[in-house]
Amino acid sequence: MARAGGEPAGGQMVSFYVDDPQGTGTDFQGGSPVMITTSSNGTGSTDVALVAGASPGTVQIKVIADGAHTDFPLEIV
Template sequence: MDELMVISGDGQQVEQGQEFSSLSVMARSDGAAAGGRVVSFFVDDQEGTGTDFHGGSPVRVTTASDGVGTTDVPLIAGGSPGAVQIKVLADGASTTLSVQVTPGAEGAHVQRP
């Protein structure tokens, strides 16, 4: 495969504990869409935000006939603010998406009696 291109999901910012929107990439081989390819999404949380996919990383999806692969498992923002990288790999090609966990609204984590 020649390349993976980010389609959607890059640059998202959500508050702690919230879900990010789905992440999508397109696989291309010899200039054409590459369907049927397994794409792996890995969380690289170097700032220790606690962000991960529900059930853990990596999430693997298979590209559709148009070459697009979209995560079907929610990416959940962790409990600490910071930047998170999502590394995407398929058949030797790779790309990276960046997302941001922002501080939650003040008092959002107050427990009710």
């Protein structure tokens, strides 16, 4: 959920990237970034598939919105 001043932040652009330093081949279908806009209650989703690559390793899913960011590690086996 996107927030601004503690309140839901609708209409915010959120970008999702795959950082693949180990060369697993993992990425979103169609490539990174996947961009969405949050709804009026600050939530958002996408139906773009995340496709695991052929090689094992760790990737980071990076989420960026209005200068704020977070990363989610994902192990490809």
